[in-house]
Amino acid sequence: MSMFKRFVEPGRLALITYGPCAGKLCTVTDIVDQKRVVVDGPEDITGVRRHMMPIKRLSLTDFRFVAKRGIREKVLRKGLEKSGNLNKFWESSWGKKLKTQEARKNMTDFERFKVMCAKQKRSKEVKKSLKKK
């Protein structure tokens, strides 16, 4: 029985949690030492350039594709496409949570109002059904 399931390895999809790229997905492409890795979400796909990053800034996801150390962009793209990891991530519960957080942050005033109305409606229904009992 292994304690760890997510490893820092080439091909591992990770979410950057700190720094200028915070909130973006990237793939680990190479390992520098115990604390640092080289990371690349191909820039046009996720907006992360190929660069070195401390592991502390990453949150590893469940998704990876098999890759050798130091994979270059072409192989990286192929791997991502074939595995469909990005889509898998956004469809996972973690990814969905992130999306709802973003949607909530970007709500306009009218949308906030509509949400408030929906919440009120729901609570009315709940109270009604409780009263019946």
Add this chain to the structure above:
Amino acid sequence: MGRNEMLAPGVPKYGRSKMMKMRKANQYAKKGGEKKKVEEKKVTYGKYVEADPVKVPLPSTKRSSRPTKLKKTIKPGSVLIVLSGRFMGKRVVFLKQLPSGLLLVTGPYKLNGCPIRRINQAYVIATSTTVDISGVNTDKIDDAYFARVKEAKEGEEGFFDNQEKINPEWLEKRKADQKAIDEPLLAAVSKVSLLAEYLQAPFTLSKGQAPHMMKF
């Protein structure tokens, strides 16, 4: 003056050095030498110069007055949140910018009690929601429309009367204009679900909400 002459008051034709030369030349002449003529330098003008130059005023740096620049986020039909004044917190519909720079808005009156009114765009948050105002005609309304109504009544009696009465004709006209503008607006508002309720509800901040972090 002997050798000299005044071209203009205080402006002699020959300056000091020239006068000195002429004096010296004359001295020698008196002693028996030739009178040295001080040659008049032919003045060549580069370009034509007016004998009596007319004073031309400098170009004015004042700009012709124009209304204040409208915020980019405010568009015709935008819903605005009023931040101060009698209708603080109301969500109103923006119609057009008047020549004075103020914004012409309306509640619509039936929804939130705000009539056709002028507001300064500094006291307003523009939301990204818009209402279709293509059916609304605001041509008749300008800044003069909102001028205070003065009833010409003389004497003390008139003074007290003016303060208390609202001219019924003026009121009827206002009501008619309000209706004319609001009818097409209400029709457009009713087409979007919850938009009428949205305009009716006042804007409030609840705990944890900060306007600078919110998207409108």
